[in-house]
Amino acid sequence: GENVEQHPSTLSVQEGDSAVIKCTYSDSASNYFPWYKQELGKRPQLIIDIRSNVGEKKDQRIAVTLNKTAKHFSLHITETQPEDSAVYFCAANDGTASKLTFGTGTRLQVTL
Amino acid sequence: DVKVTQSSRYLVKRTGEKVFLECVQDMDHENMFWYRQDPGLGLRLIYFSYDVKMKEKGDIPEGYSVSREKKERFSLILESASTNQTSMYLCASSSVRGFVHEQFFGPGTRLTVL
Numbered sequence: 001g002e003n004v005e006q007h008p009s010t011l012s013v014q015e016g017d018s019a020v021i022k023c024t025y026s027d028s029a030s031n032y033f034p035w036y037k038q039e040l041g042k043r044p045q046l047i048i049d050i051r052s053n054v055g056e057k058k059d060q061r062i063a064v065t066l067n068k069t070a071k072h073f074s075l076h077i078t079e080t081q082p083e084d085s086a087v088y089f090c091a092a093n094d095g096t097a098s099k100l101t102f103g104t105g106t107r108l109q110v111t112l
Numbered sequence: 113d114v115k116v117t118q119s120s121r122y123l124v125k126r127t128g129e130k131v132f133l134e135c136v137q138d139m140d141h142e143n144m145f146w147y148r149q150d151p152g153l154g155l156r157l158i159y160f161s162y163d164v165k166m167k168e169k170g171d172i173p174e175g176y177s178v179s180r181e182k183k184e185r186f187s188l189i190l191e192s193a194s195t196n197q198t199s200m201y202l203c204a205s206s207s208v209r210g211f212v213h214e215q216f217f218g219p220g221t222r223l224t225v226l
Contacts, residue, residue: 001171006154009152032213034214034215042219043202043217043218043219043220044155044202044217045217046214046215049214089154089155093213098143098160098162098206098208098213099157099160099168099170100157100215101157101171102147102154102155102156103154104152104153104154105152105154105155
């Protein structure tokens with residue numbers, strides 16, 4: 001089955017700096033890669049996703065890049081703000097888009 | 113607005129008890145999922161269902177079973193709870209319409225097995 005690895009497990013940045021979280025996947029059939037954000041005590045929510053026919057996608061301060069050849073994808077957050085502090089999960093589907101395998105999560109702390 | 117609800121936010125049970133966790137979604141979604149969330153291990157899929165009365169094992173199905181008698185409701189059952197099943201349990205649902213199958217999560221049930 002699919003295996004998704006995520007790094008780093010914790011990340012601390014100063015407000016205004018950029019943050020990058022990286023994931024790798026194993027199943028070449030995967031074609032959908034979402035990112036979820038989970039604030040403390042809240043449920044995970046989708047923040048951005050990318051399909052395998054696209055190399056990069058951007059939404060305001062967040063962007064995701066995908067390298068299909070190397071089987072890795074990354075989340076980039078620019079101009080970080082305290083409200084970006086949360087746990088971020090990457091995921092990859094099984095080729096059917098329904099079932100997701102999640103990474104182990106990255107706890108991002110944005111300090112003032 | 114998608115709403116996924118879970119029957120309890122907190123639950124305390126004793127070893128050996130049968131435990132039912134209920135999940136209800138109101139968006140007519142075909143897919144429903146049960147995950148457990150543990151620190152450092154992320155979200156691990158226990159079971160999922162893509163239709164009424166259909167179920168598929170996820171990555172960690174041992175010790176769990178599920179039931180989906182109605183489209184909007186997906187139940188997770190711990191036949192005989194054990195202490196290593198102490199965890200946060202998250203339910204999610206998604207639609208099969210279109211390519212993007214965003215999963216919408218419930219608020220979670222924190223289960224403690226004593």
